[in-house]
Amino acid sequence: MADDATFDKFRSCAVEVLQVPADKVIPEASFSGDLDADSLDLVEFVMALEEAFEITVDESELQGVETVGQAYELVTSKL
Amino acid sequence: MTLAAEHAHRRRRRVAVTGIGVVSCCGTGKDAFFDGLCAPAPQGIRRVPDFDPTAWFDPKVARQTDRFAQFSVAAAAMAIEDAGGLHADPLRAGVIFGTGVGGLETLQEQLGVLIAKGARRVSPRLVPMMMANAGAAAISMRWELRGPCETVVTACAAGTHSIGNAFRLIADGRCDLVITGGAEAAINDVGGQPSIGVAAFTNMTAMSTSGISRPFDVRRDGFVIAEGGAALVLEEYERAEARGAHIYAEVLGAASTADAYHITAPAPGGSGAIACMELALEDAGLAPGQITHINGHGTSTPLNDLAEAEAINKVFGNPGPPVTSIKGVTGHSLAAAGALEAVAVILSLERQLIPPTDGLDQLDPEIHLDVVTGGPRPFSPGPVLSNSFGFGGHNGCLVIGPASP
Numbered sequence: 001m002a003d004d005a006t007f008d009k010f011r012s013c014a015v016e017v018l019q020v021p022a023d024k025v026i027p028e029a030s031f032s033g034d035l036d037a038d039s040l041d042l043v044e045f046v047m048a049l050e051e052a053f054e055i056t057v058d059e060s061e062l063q064g065v066e067t068v069g070q071a072y073e074l075v076t077s078k079l
Numbered sequence: 080m081t082l083a084a085e086h087a088h089r090r091r092r093r094v095a096v097t098g099i100g101v102v103s104c105c106g107t108g109k110d111a112f113f114d115g116l117c118a119p120a121p122q123g124i125r126r127v128p129d130f131d132p133t134a135w136f137d138p139k140v141a142r143q144t145d146r147f148a149q150f151s152v153a154a155a156a157m158a159i160e161d162a163g164g165l166h167a168d169p170l171r172a173g174v175i176f177g178t179g180v181g182g183l184e185t186l187q188e189q190l191g192v193l194i195a196k197g198a199r200r201v202s203p204r205l206v207p208m209m210m211a212n213a214g215a216a217a218i219s220m221r222w223e224l225r226g227p228c229e230t231v232v233t234a235c236a237a238g239t240h241s242i243g244n245a246f247r248l249i250a251d252g253r254c255d256l257v258i259t260g261g262a263e264a265a266i267n268d269v270g271g272q273p274s275i276g277v278a279a280f281t282n283m284t285a286m287s288t289s290g291i292s293r294p295f296d297v298r299r300d301g302f303v304i305a306e307g308g309a310a311l312v313l314e315e316y317e318r319a320e321a322r323g324a325h326i327y328a329e330v331l332g333a334a335s336t337a338d339a340y341h342i343t344a345p346a347p348g349g350s351g352a353i354a355c356m357e358l359a360l361e362d363a364g365l366a367p368g369q370i371t372h373i374n375g376h377g378t379s380t381p382l383n384d385l386a387e388a389e390a391i392n393k394v395f396g397n398p399g400p401p402v403t404s405i406k407g408v409t410g411h412s413l414a415a416a417g418a419l420e421a422v423a424v425i426l427s428l429e430r431q432l433i434p435p436t437d438g439l440d441q442l443d444p445e446i447h448l449d450v451v452t453g454g455p456r457p458f459s460p461g462p463v464l465s466n467s468f469g470f471g472g473h474n475g476c477l478v479i480g481p482a483s484p
Contacts, residue, residue, distance in 0.1 A: 018139065019137070019138045019139030019142065036139075040203045040204060040207075043203040044202065044203060044204065047199070047200060047202075047203075050199070051196075051200065
């Protein structure tokens with residue numbers, strides 16, 4: 001994993017798009033169960049991440065991504 | 080009355096108004112709204128001041144809901160609370176809610192994103208936020224109403240047509256309860272860019288250049304654009320009575336016609352409006368002389384007000400019953416207008432007071448109406464006609480009378 005600043009940036013995207021408290025954005029949190037995010041929320045979240053980190057995430061890469069930790073791994077793998 | 084109309088009348092169920100909710104430039108909530116109608120008008124474009132969506136939505140849903148749909152839900156929430164909750168089988172409870180242009184502000188915002196950042200950044204929420212039925216859908220989902228849920232899109236007549244259609248669903252026996260009304264929010268600047276709605280209406284030359292709404296006045300020069308929303312709870316009359324609901328009023332009849340003439344100008348002599356008013360009277364089983372007051376469309380445009388006045392004279396004589404246009408205060412909120420005006424009628428019946436036409440100083444000498452001006456006028460409640468006429472040549476009329484056991 002990358003440094004704290006990277007995770008902070010990731011977390012602020014989640015807080016902004018998913019409107020959840022920052023302390024709920026932890027690696028083991030599941031998007032649908034813990035963060036109450038539906039499929040459109042995830043699309044918006046990924047868009048926010050793409051913009052914040054200047055990366056491109058293909059739809060196929062999101063297969064199986066269910067938790068904050070998995071999404072964060074995906075982002076950092078592209079940095 | 081024709082034989083067919085008489086037959087329809089005998090089979091039909093009565094429809095009560097049991098709740099009202101308002102979001103408007105001159106007040107949110109029914110009491111503030113009616114007080115606002117009897118006070119001096121706000122200045123300039125009529126925005127709803129200090130509307131806080133988080134009073135009605137959690138922050139995440141507020142972000143995902145266009146302002147017009149926020150108004151729809153807020154007005155419905157107030158109306159449902161006013162009615163003392165919902166009392167109907169969900170499958171027999173519906174939503175008929177109008178808008179003119181739906182989520183135009185969201186569309187403008189996302190066009191900005193498209194141009195600045197490209198197609199990959201356009202929000203996946205754009206369609207469900209901007210679609211005209213978003214307001215009706217949000218109401219249905221929030222209160223789990225599973226009967227018909229539909230949106231009427233007839234420009235400035237949509238609020239009135241929605242209430243007419245909701246009335247029909249109950250009168251004909253399909254529903255026992257319908258949440259109805261209309262909402263509009265298409266006048267706010269978006270992301271630092273001027274509102275495309277205001278720009279478009281300005282360039283149509285339908286808007287007042289003076290910024291003053293003065294229906295029926297000789298100096299009127301167009302409408303002042305507005306936003307807002309209003310909702311009614313309609314219930315089958317006997318059920319409402321049986322549960323001890325407060326019944327504000329009874330919807331007695333409704334009608335809808337088209338000019339089939341021009342996309343924005345009314346038909347000469349108001350022929351479409353005349354037909355609509357006559358059909359509404361027939362639907363209510365009333366003669367013109369039984370109408371005690373008319374809440375006019377009265378937009379403050381040169382063409383509308385003259386055509387409407389001619390149409391009223393043709394149906395009701397000269398000058399006919401007292402007429403008011405609340406658009407002197409509210410401005411023209413497109414689809415919300417008919418719903419706000421229905422609420423104004425209902426509160427006029429309850430308070431036995433017709434709000435004045437603000438901004439009217441000097442009646443156009445070509446307009447031969449008894450326009451209520453200067454201050455609210457006491458009246459003895461009886462059947463009231465409410466008119467709405469929309470771009471596209473859509474005409475809508477409602478007849479609403481006092482509650483009577």
